Amino acid sequence: MAHWDGPLNKIDDYRWEIPKSYKPGMRVPGLIYADEKMLEGIRQEQALEQVVNVAFLPGIVGYSLAMPDIHWGYGFPIGGVAATRVEDGVVSPGGVGYDINCGVRLLRTNLHEAEVRAKLEKLLTELFVNVPSGVGSTGKIKVGKKEMDDILTGGARWAVRRGFGTEDDLEATEEGGCLKGADPGKVSLKAKERGSPQSGTLGAGNHFLEVEVVEEIFEPDLARSMGIEDVGQVLLLIHTGSRGLGHQVCDDYVRMLRQASRKYNINLPDQELACAPVKSPEGQDYLAAMACAANYAWANRQCIAHWARECFVKVFGKSLPQIGLEMVYDVAHNIAKLESYEVNGKRLNLCIHRKGATRAFPPGHPDVPPKYRKIGQPVLIPGDMGRHSYLAVGTETAIKESFGSVCHGAGRVKSRHAARRSLTDAEVARELASRGILVKAASRGSLSEEASEAYKDIDKVVDICHKAGLCRKVVKARPIGVVKG
Amino acid sequence: MVFLASLRQEDGQKKVKRFDIIEHTADVGITAYGANLKEAFANAAYAMFTLIADLENVREDVRRQIEVAAEDRESLLVSWLNELLYIFDVERTIFKRFEVTELGETSLKAEGYGELLDQSRHGLRGGLKAATYHMLKIEKNDGYSVRVIFDT
Numbered sequence: 001m002a003h004w005d006g007p008l009n010k011i012d013d014y015r016w017e018i019p020k021s022y023k024p025g026m027r028v029p030g031l032i033y034a035d036e037k038m039l040e041g042i043r044q045e046q047a048l049e050q051v052v053n054v055a056f057l058p059g060i061v062g063y064s065l066a067m068p069d070i071h072w073g074y075g076f077p078i079g080g081v082a083a084t085r086v087e088d089g090v091v092s093p094g095g096v097g098y099d100i101n102c103g104v105r106l107l108r109t110n111l112h113e114a115e116v117r118a119k120l121e122k123l124l125t126e127l128f129v130n131v132p133s134g135v136g137s138t139g140k141i142k143v144g145k146k147e148m149d150d151i152l153t154g155g156a157r158w159a160v161r162r163g164f165g166t167e168d169d170l171e172a173t174e175e176g177g178c179l180k181g182a183d184p185g186k187v188s189l190k191a192k193e194r195g196s197p198q199s200g201t202l203g204a205g206n207h208f209l210e211v212e213v214v215e216e217i218f219e220p221d222l223a224r225s226m227g228i229e230d231v232g233q234v235l236l237l238i239h240t241g242s243r244g245l246g247h248q249v250c251d252d253y254v255r256m257l258r259q260a261s262r263k264y265n266i267n268l269p270d271q272e273l274a275c276a277p278v279k280s281p282e283g284q285d286y287l288a289a290m291a292c293a294a295n296y297a298w299a300n301r302q303c304i305a306h307w308a309r310e311c312f313v314k315v316f317g318k319s320l321p322q323i324g325l326e327m328v329y330d331v332a333h334n335i336a337k338l339e340s341y342e343v344n345g346k347r348l349n350l351c352i353h354r355k356g357a358t359r360a361f362p363p364g365h366p367d368v369p370p371k372y373r374k375i376g377q378p379v380l381i382p383g384d385m386g387r388h389s390y391l392a393v394g395t396e397t398a399i400k401e402s403f404g405s406v407c408h409g410a411g412r413v414k415s416r417h418a419a420r421r422s423l424t425d426a427e428v429a430r431e432l433a434s435r436g437i438l439v440k441a442a443s444r445g446s447l448s449e450e451a452s453e454a455y456k457d458i459d460k461v462v463d464i465c466h467k468a469g470l471c472r473k474v475v476k477a478r479p480i481g482v483v484k485g
Numbered sequence: 486m487v488f489l490a491s492l493r494q495e496d497g498q499k500k501v502k503r504f505d506i507i508e509h510t511a512d513v514g515i516t517a518y519g520a521n522l523k524e525a526f527a528n529a530a531y532a533m534f535t536l537i538a539d540l541e542n543v544r545e546d547v548r549r550q551i552e553v554a555a556e557d558r559e560s561l562l563v564s565w566l567n568e569l570l571y572i573f574d575v576e577r578t579i580f581k582r583f584e585v586t587e588l589g590e591t592s593l594k595a596e597g598y599g600e601l602l603d604q605s606r607h608g609l610r611g612g613l614k615a616a617t618y619h620m621l622k623i624e625k626n627d628g629y630s631v632r633v634i635f636d637t
Contacts, residue, residue: 045510072510074619074634098614098636135537135612136577136602194574204612205637244574247614247636251567254618259556271559271618415508416611416637445610485611 059089069411075272134442155295195245383458
């Protein structure tokens with residue numbers, strides 16, 4: 001892998017700029033959030049060249065941004081944020097990715113570590129059985145054609161109407177679990193065919209269900225507002241997305257927008273950046289289809305949360321109110337959203353591409369649900385399965401600098417195959433067990449591919465975001481049990 | 486490890502390498518080879534399914550006709566692989582052998598041979614989300630080589 005030797009100008013300890021002069025065609029500079037040490041790792045691959053490529057997008061404003069978890073992706077870097085003008089800018093499906101609305105959902109419980117550890121094996125088995133996971137897994141819900149359209153327009157609202165969860169869950173979900181502008185007519189039959197049997201499945205790859213324990217509380221008052229009071233309290237984290245439906249929507253539209261790029265004379269350094277003006281028919285169709293896939297993913301996480309609650313009730317022999325398992329929040333980290341920001345003193349309507357980045361709105365923001373309006377939007381940042389996960393809140397700095405965005409996870413440093421070569425599944429499972437973490441995996445290779453050493457250190461990634469002011473750390477948790485797809 | 490062994494076995498049997506794996510930080514890619522483009526496309530599909538499962542245990546019970554059309558040859562390669570991922574999701578067929586019978590600039594006809602997915606027997610690995618256009622390349626050398634990066 002080639003080392004990236006381009007120019008990086010230090011702004012402060014956590015901000016580095018790639019000047020616009022680096023390459024003709026860049027419309028804005030690049031801005032990377034990292035410290036000096038992490039930057040050395042980032043330079044080992046071509047992710048920064050991808051930050052540069054994104055700066056070519058017509059209508060991009062501010063900076064082509066990269067969070068500290070940045071790594072080399074296909075087209076856009078993972079951990080990238082790009083804001084384009086709605087008026088005369090473009091939307092790019094590659095800036096969202098194939099797993100549209102891949103995201104995380106965090107639930108809190110009234111249970112403590114000792115009680116859960118005593119039944120952990122049973123709990124994981126129950127979760128493994130009741131939440132279909134792995135390659136080729138199919139769901140428990142039979143979805144007809146009409147109902148598929150209801151999922152695509154209703155998202156998590158559809159799931160709650162079907163009896164999977166409560167209105168409170170919706171309030172604690174980004175966009176209320178239902179992105180507006182979804183038009184099932186813009187989603188291909190193929191995408192719906194793929195989505196139909198996979199409704200309510202975890203999938204494979206890096207997707208997981210994780211039972212966690214609160215290890216450290218940085219901001220007790222903020223944590224209390226989110227239902228987290230004590231060290232040792234048990235949490236549940238769900239990480240999944242829009243499955244084959246989202247993959248097909250992305251594939252359909254990358255293909256379509258490759259042609260649109262030619263039609264609108266947009267020249268780009270990577271075909272995977274294919275795009276069309278936001279206001280063009282092609283751009284509008286993509287956004288309508290993307291909203292459908294986003295809603296499918298929210299319905300998916302809503303159903304899975306419901307089944308997880310059933311598992312806890314069964315295993316612990318308590319009622320749901322006794323157990324808790326109320327939602328803390330649910331965020332999307334692969335999505336494009338229409339949001340409004342002040343840029344150079346002017347209010348602009350922008351299309352914010354978050355490709356492996358999390359929305360991080362500050363206290364008082366109208367899109368933060370009333371119950372969190374005072375503290376800011378909860379931000380969920382999962383680590384890999386051997387390390388910590390973080391709960392944070394959004395800040396004013398994020399609004400001013402990063403279009404209300406922050407990092408989404410640890411970020412890979414080692415390819416899946418390199419990870420698989422250096423460790424076996426059994427070795428990874430043994431190592432985790434020695435640290436008190438039980439795992440169950442559906443697919444072969446999924447443990448070694450997701451081993452800690454394949455990722456950056458989440459503690460450092462989150463620290464950089466915290467010190468740069470993009471988010472405020474509230475709670476750190478560690479895993480005790482993982483169900484891997 | 487099984488994965489690398491199967492690569493070597495392919496080498497030994499045919500004395501011609503069918504594909505290489507490309508390491509990519511977040512994802513994985515393949516370069517597939519063929520004496521002609523049809524063979525390179527068929528080997529690309531084969532390489533993709535070796536990333537999904539152990540093909541040794543897959544029988545050839547199902548024979549499936551596949552037709553794909555696209556705007557250009559590069560898009561045809563991506564569409565061919567994504568069509569197979571679509572069939573895998575919807576019909577649950579896992580393929581192990583391919584015959585590309587017709588291959589033009591913008592269309593392709595092929596037959597895939599495989600079996601309905603059996604999770605207990607097929608040694609499934611992590612799935613692939615899609616074939617992407619990133620670093621996509623079709624190259625004529627002695628024969629042909631084609632390169633595709635997948636989103637995993």
